[in-house]
Amino acid sequence: MSSFNLKKQENNIDYKIVVALERISEAFKVLLWKESKENSLSPIQIQILIFLLFHSEEKCKVSYLANEFNLTKATISDSIRVLHKKELITKIYSETDSRSYTIQLSSKGRKIAEKSAYFTSSIEKPIQQFSKEQKEIVFSSLVQMIKSLNTSGVITLQRMCFTCTNYKLQNNQHFCSLLQSNLHDSELRIDCQDHVLKVS
Template sequence: MLKSHLGQILRPIQIQILIFLLHHGTSFGRVGQLAREFGLTAATISDAVSALVDKKLLARLISRGDRRAINLKLTPAGKRLALKLDDWADVIRDAAGELSTRDQTAVLNSLMKVIETLRNENVITVARICLTCRYLDKNAHSSSTAPHHCNFFKRPMAATDLRVDCAEHESEH
C-alpha cells in the first residue's frame, strides 16, 4: 500500500489503474480490458475500481452504444493524482535523454526484443508492441534506416518508429 499525495491509501493495482487510464483514456476503460491488461481476474479489478470510485478518483460512465457496458474515466482528482504518481518515469526519461540517438535506438530495440520474448513465452500476457503485431513485416525493406513495414499504416518504419504501446496493435498469435 502507498499513501498517495492526497493522503489516501492506495494499493499497487489501484495506482496501476490510475496511471494506465491516464495514458489510455476510456478506450481501455472497462473492467474486462483492465483484467486482461494486468493479468488479473475481473473480480480483482472490479474491487480495485470500486475502491477508486469510492475515493472519487474514478467515475463509472454508461456506454452510449451499449447501456449495459460501463466505461471508467478518471475524475479531475483522479487525473491530478495519476499525474503525480506517473512522475516516477521522469528519472528514466531524463537518463535516456542523455544518451545519443544511436544508443537510444539500441536500448529501445533491446527492450522490445525482451518484451517480445516475454510475450512469446507467455510470461506477460499483453504487449502492444510492433514486434508482436500481425501488421508488422520485419526487415521487409532493404533500407537500413527503415527496414520494417507496417501494413496498418502502410509505410516503412525505422527502429525508432516502432511503438511500445500501439492502439492499433493486433496480436500475430
C-alpha cells in the same frame, strides 16, 4: 543456475543483465510506492489511473485492465471499487447490458493521474545522458526481450508493432501498412493507440 548466484554471476554477462533489470524493476516499485503513498492509494490503483488517462474508452474496462496488468478481474474490481468510492473515477454503464461499464476519470482523478504520470522522471534522467547510438541499442534489445516474453506467455497483452496486424517484416525491414511506411528500429512502438491484435 540462478542469476543471483554471485560466483556464477561474476563471469556471466547474461546473469548480470538479469540482475541489472531486477534492480531497475526495484526502482520502478520504489517510485510507484512513493507516488501511491502520497495519494493514499495502492500502486495498482495509481497504475490504473495513469492507464485511464492515456488510453481509449474501449480499453477502460475491468476485463481489459485485468489482462493489461496480469491480474484477476476480482483484484481489478476491488481497486475500481476503491477509486469509485474516493470519487476518482466514474462508471458509464452500457445501455444494452447493465452489468457492463466503461471507466472514466473524474476531474479529481484526472489531476492525480496527470501528476502521477511523471513518477518515472528519475529513471528518465540517466537515459537522457545516453548517446543516440546507446539509446537505439538499449531500445532494440528491450523490444526484442518484450517480444520474447510475450511469445512465451510471461507477459500477455502487448500493443507493440510485432503483435499488430499492420506490422510486416519485408526484406528484413519493419513496415507499417497503416502508416504505409518503413520503420527504423527506433520507430517501433511499445504501446500504439492504433494497435490491432494479430490473431495467430
